[in-house]
Amino acid sequence: MSDDYLGAWHAWRREREDRLSAPYGYLAITGLHWLTAEPQRFDDVPGDWWIGEDGVEVALGDGETLEVGGRPVRGRHVFGVLDSTGVEASYGDAVVEIATRGGAPMLRPRHPDHPLRLAHRPTPTYPPSLDWVLAGRFHPYPDAVELGVDTVVDGWVQVEQAVGEVEFTLAGEQRRLVALADGDALWILFADATSGVTTYGAGRQLTVARPGPDGAVVVDFNRAINLPCAYTSFTTCPFPPPANRLPVPVEAGEQKP
Template identity: 35%
Template sequence: MLRWRHCVTIGLAMLLVACGVTSDSQDPAARADAARLDVVFSAQTRVWQDKRRAELVSPDGWLSLIGLHRIELKSHFIGSGQAAGIRLSMGPEKLGLLQSDDGAYWFTPERGVVVTLDDVPVRGRVRLLSDADASPSALGFDAGKGALSIIERGGVAFVRARHEDARTRTRFTGLEYWPTARDWQVDATFEPASAGATLPIANILGMIEDMPTPGTVTFERDGSRYALQALQGGDDTLFLIFADRTSGHGSYSAGRYLDAPLPDDEGRLRLDFNRAYNPPCAFTAFATCPLPPAGNRLDLAVSAGEKAYRPPPPPTLE
C-alpha cells in the first residue's frame, strides 16, 4: 500500500511539472508579487481611462459636436434660423455669411452678433483657415460656448460645429470597459514598410484616402499570429485601427483605435489592448472617423479595452 501511494505521489508530481505547475508557482511570495503587479497595472490603466474620459467630455471634445455641413456653394448664410443655408441646431438665428473660392474661406458676421476668431472679437470680414492649414481657425459664438471650423476630407470641405451644451455632452452616460487584464499586454514586432508606402483608408462618410503607413505590427495570441497595418500617430506613437470578433458584439461595430509606442532599435514594442478605445463616431454622427483597412480585421475576440457606447434615450415629446 505504501509503495502504491508513493507511486501515485511521484506520478502527480510529474503531472504538475508537465503542466507547468510547480511548487514555485504556489509560493506565497510569488503570489503576492503577482497581486501587487495586478494592483499597479489596474491603477495605471484607471489613470489612462480617467484621462480618456476627461478629453472626451471637455468643452471642445468630441461630445460637443452639433453639426457637419458640406460646403456646396460659393456663399452660405449660417445660423439656427429656418432661412439659413447651413442651419445650426444651436446658436443665433443669424450668425453670418460664409464665402469660399478655390479652397479659401471668409466669414462676415451678422450685424450685432458677437463673434470671435481664435478668441479675438471680430467685426468685419475675416479669413478662415481649414484643418489642411498649419493653424486652423476657430470661429466662436454664444459667448464662447459654440465654435465653427472648416475641415477638409477627400477634397471636400465641411463646416464643423461644436457647442458646450450639445446633448451628447450634457447627457453623456459614461464609458464601459472589459475587466483590466495584464495578459492583454502583448509583445509585438514591427516590420517597416517601403519608403512612400500608403494604405487606402475609408472613412465613415464613404470617402477613401491613401494615407502613409510606416509599417506592420505583428503579435501572437493563443498560438496564432496576427498582423495590423499601422498609420503614423503622434510624435511617439503608431496609430492602429482594427476590428475583431467583438466588433458589434460588445465593442463598437465599426472597430476601435489603439495607440502604440514606437518600436525600439530591434523592432520590438508592446501593445496594450486594455487601452483600445472607440472612434468619435461611436458617440456622434458628426465625426469623419477613419475605418479599419481590410488587413486589420482580426479573427480574434479582443475582450479588452472600451466597450460599445450606450447613448442616452432620445428626449420624450411633451
C-alpha cells in the same frame, strides 16, 4: 495582475473620460456642415458660409460677431484655403472649427451645453487582463505605403499611408496589424470578431508606444478605444485597412458607448 498596472490603467481611464467629456471635445459638436459655393446659414453658428475664389468665407449679419485669433470679426471675412488642422472661431461660449476633410471644407460648431455631452456616462469596458498585454515586434516598411485615397465617404475619411506592421501572437497564431505613424508612436486601427456585437461596428483604435531599437513593442489591447464616430455622427473617422480585420474576438478595451 499587479497593483501598479491596475492603478495605471484606472488613471488612464479617468484621463480618457475627462477628454471625452471636455467642454469642447467631440461630444460638444452640434453639427458637421459641408460648405459649397452657395452661401448657407446654419442654426448653431452665426453667419452665411460658402467657398469663394479665395477659400472659405463668411458674411455676418447685424449683431453677429466672431472672434478669430483674439480679434472680433464683423461683416465679411475670408478664412482662405484651409488644411485639415484649420482654424477656430469663437462666439459666446461656443467655438466653430473651420477645416477640410478629404479636401472638402466643413464647419463643426462645439457647444458645451450640447445634450450629448451633458448626458455622457463613462464608456463600458472589458475588465483589464494581462492576457491582453502582448509582446510584439514592429516591422517597418522601407517607404510609407498608400492605403487609399483621402476622400470623405459617408462621413468617413479613408486611411492614407502605413509605415509598417506590428507582429504578435494572438489565439495561438502569429498576427500582423498595419500601423500608421503617431509621432514617435504607432497608431493601429482594427476590427475583430466583437465589432458590431459588443464593440463599435466599424472598429477601434490603439496606440502602441515607440518601438525599441530592435523593434520590440507592447500591444496592450486593454487600452483599445472607440473611434469618435462611435459617439457622434458629427465626426469623420478612418477605416481600418482590410489587413487589420482580426477573425478572433478581442475582448479587451472599450465596448459600445
